[in-house]
Amino acid sequence: MSSQNNISSAIADAQERARALDRDDPLAFTRNEFNIPTKSQIASTRLPDSATTKAGSGSDDGAADKCVYLCGNSLGVQPKRTQTRINQYLSTWATQGVQGHFKPLEESPLPTWLDADEKAAQLIAPIVGASEAEVAVMQTLTANLHLLMSAFYKPDINGKHKIMLESKAFPSDHFAVETQLRHHNLDPATSMITLTSPSSPEDNVLTTAEILAAITEHASSTALLLLPGIQYYTGQLLDIPTITAHAHSHGVFVIWDLAHAVGNAPLALHDWGVDAAAWCSYKYLNAGPGCIGGLFVHERNSAVPPPVEEVAEGEGEGEGEGEDYANRLAGWWGNDKRTRFAMVNRFRPVPGAAGFQLSNPSILDITSLSASLEVFAEAGGVGALRAKSLRLTAFLEGLLVGEGALVGREERALFRVITPRDPAQRGAQLSLKLSGGLLEPVMRELEKRAVIVDERKPDVIRVAPAPLYNTFEDCVLFVVAFAEALAVARKEVAV
Numbered sequence: 001m002s003s004q005n006n007i008s009s010a011i012a013d014a015q016e017r018a019r020a021l022d023r024d025d026p027l028a029f030t031r032n033e034f035n036i037p038t039k040s041q042i043a044s045t046r047l048p049d050s051a052t053t054k055a056g057s058g059s060d061d062g063a064a065d066k067c068v069y070l071c072g073n074s075l076g077v078q079p080k081r082t083q084t085r086i087n088q089y090l091s092t093w094a095t096q097g098v099q100g101h102f103k104p105l106e107e108s109p110l111p112t113w114l115d116a117d118e119k120a121a122q123l124i125a126p127i128v129g130a131s132e133a134e135v136a137v138m139q140t141l142t143a144n145l146h147l148l149m150s151a152f153y154k155p156d157i158n159g160k161h162k163i164m165l166e167s168k169a170f171p172s173d174h175f176a177v178e179t180q181l182r183h184h185n186l187d188p189a190t191s192m193i194t195l196t197s198p199s200s201p202e203d204n205v206l207t208t209a210e211i212l213a214a215i216t217e218h219a220s221s222t223a224l225l226l227l228p229g230i231q232y233y234t235g236q237l238l239d240i241p242t243i244t245a246h247a248h249s250h251g252v253f254v255i256w257d258l259a260h261a262v263g264n265a266p267l268a269l270h271d272w273g274v275d276a277a278a279w280c281s282y283k284y285l286n287a288g289p290g291c292i293g294g295l296f297v298h299e300r301n302s303a304v305p306p307p308v309e310e311v312a313e314g315e316g317e318g319e320g321e322g323e324d325y326a327n328r329l330a331g332w333w334g335n336d337k338r339t340r341f342a343m344v345n346r347f348r349p350v351p352g353a354a355g356f357q358l359s360n361p362s363i364l365d366i367t368s369l370s371a372s373l374e375v376f377a378e379a380g381g382v383g384a385l386r387a388k389s390l391r392l393t394a395f396l397e398g399l400l401v402g403e404g405a406l407v408g409r410e411e412r413a414l415f416r417v418i419t420p421r422d423p424a425q426r427g428a429q430l431s432l433k434l435s436g437g438l439l440e441p442v443m444r445e446l447e448k449r450a451v452i453v454d455e456r457k458p459d460v461i462r463v464a465p466a467p468l469y470n471t472f473e474d475c476v477l478f479v480v481a482f483a484e485a486l487a488v489a490r491k492e493v494a495v
Contacts, residue, residue: 010406011480014399018472021395027388027467033375034286034469035078036066039450067450068477072466073235073260073429074454076286076372085110085371089363116366117333117354123373127285127382128258128277129268130296133352137281137294137369138361141259142172144278144295145226147356149180151328152253152276152301153224160223160251161186164214167194168204170232173257177226193218203418203433205231208239212246219250227254229261229277233456235419235429235464237265241272248273259283262294264389264427266382269296276301284428284466286372292365297353301326304351325349331358379468388467389428395472396430396465397421399479406479411486414438418460429464431456437493438486445485451478 022028041048069077088110092100101113111119120137128135138144155161161184163177178188195214197206215225225247230237240256247254256277261267263284269277277296281287304325328349332340334357336348349355379385399406401417414435419426434442439459446453453463465475 007406007408007483010404011476014404014406014476014479015473018395018476021391021472025388025471027379027384028471030375030379031469031471033079033081033378035080036069036469037077037452038065039067040065042067042447042450042452067452068474068481069452070463070465070470070474070478071452071454072284072286072468072470073232073264073462073464075282075289076284076466077469078288079286079372079375081374082288082368082371085367086364089367110367113360113363116363116370117357117361120366120370120373121354123370123377124294127263127267127373127376128279128294128296129266129272130270131299131352133354134270134299134302135294135296136353136357137292137366138357139295140290140293141257141278141280142176144293145173145176145255145257146180147329147358148255148276148278148295148297149176149224151326151356152255153180153184155184155186155191155223157186160221162191162193162218162222163224163226164193164195164218164222164252165226166204166206166228166231167196168231168233169194169226169228170257170259173226173228193222203234205234205236205418205420206238208242211238211243215243215247215250215252219252222250222252225252225254227256229256229258229267230265230427230429232260233431233460233462235260235426235431235462237261237420237425237427240267240274244272244274260427260429263376263382263385266386270298274298281369281372284468285369286375286468287365287369291368292362295353295356297356299352302352302355304349304355307348325355328356329358333357333360375468385467389465390423392465392467392470392472392475393426393428393430394423396463396475396479399475400430400432400482406476407483407486411483411490414486414490415461428466429462432461432463432482434459434461438489441489441492442482442485445488446481449481449484451481453478 088108092105096103104112117137121132121135124137125132125135163181165173165177177192181188181191195206197204197210199207227238229240244254254275256274258277258279260283262279275298278293280293281291282289330347334349334355336350339348398404415432417430418433419429419431436459439455443455453461455461463478
């Protein structure tokens, strides 16, 4: 009884501390920029009337009725202004038709469709630490990885031909690497190196030293290194600048998968000398399910010399002479704007990352992404968000495993945090590894309590407090529900 009293007292104390932290949070205003699903919405099996989900329809009415949404590492919640911006796009299309490509409209916050990708590049560049010319909003993550590898992976079967990645990389990254190797008639069994941590074989939390040692060991045969900025399973934030510099010192080209890092951790891709990178936009960038991705190509890898002479309309058709720029899979939207609509069959790419584009991008997608990026700008950028994120994640960790933990002793023995404890080595995510057989009942019990996190089988729950819209009180509510779920699951599974 006394242990239960201690937990109840600890919960009350944690709630009081959380509410004080939320009151003093300089970014508290950004939560009201998002549609946080309510408990009834999460439980519903019916499509709601559109009027009930109208953008901005309710300020943060009934905060107690909101679900606890800690799943921004999988899908960010919807910014309220997304519906507004999409409706403005739909109105432009409805009233202007094809003129929407070129015709600016007075009082419209939207760029012309011809310039939409450039506007999105302006918004994303500071988030990844790049110049506008080094980024392109285009395609999706895996497609962009393929495009980058097609441009920069140039294997020499008698020398550097191997691609190095981690053994527990996201499956799509594995598939991309394997098929790129086969595309070059190489065997993944002999041309792919998968990194496994000697110090953490079960979780595969690779230390920087282990990665550097592997690069050194395989440098003579490695052409390309593909790693995640933040590892999706463990939530580990890798030391991007140190690893990049070490790879370069051994002549290895580096591509970073930033799916979990973009909008989460501060990035300085240009200053760190990163060769290339790709990301999605539906996690911490809140652009919506499967929304458009992006890529970065360092300016040294994307230079295009000025043309010897201007290509007049109708001239140069059929010419295929080589050009002094990085070859890539090409499409008309990557072509220089001056000749893009001249319909000349001579490809001269836009200088920079934009020259890697293929088709004209989905304006619907770009409009949705840009709506969220507006909120990032108003929040003061990733630096301000990172400062709050560090506080949020540390607070969550303390509630789970600290001295004032809200989880009882018996339940505490049923999980462990596999994300590095060093705040500098993690983003806005803690991965909790459960004892065998507990994942399904714990997730079921959390859902009953309107707590949304995600699972990675066989036994990991990923919990991600996103600083744009999550609160310290969300962390308390999660841990209380998690402890209850563990208690139910323990009895059910008889651990």
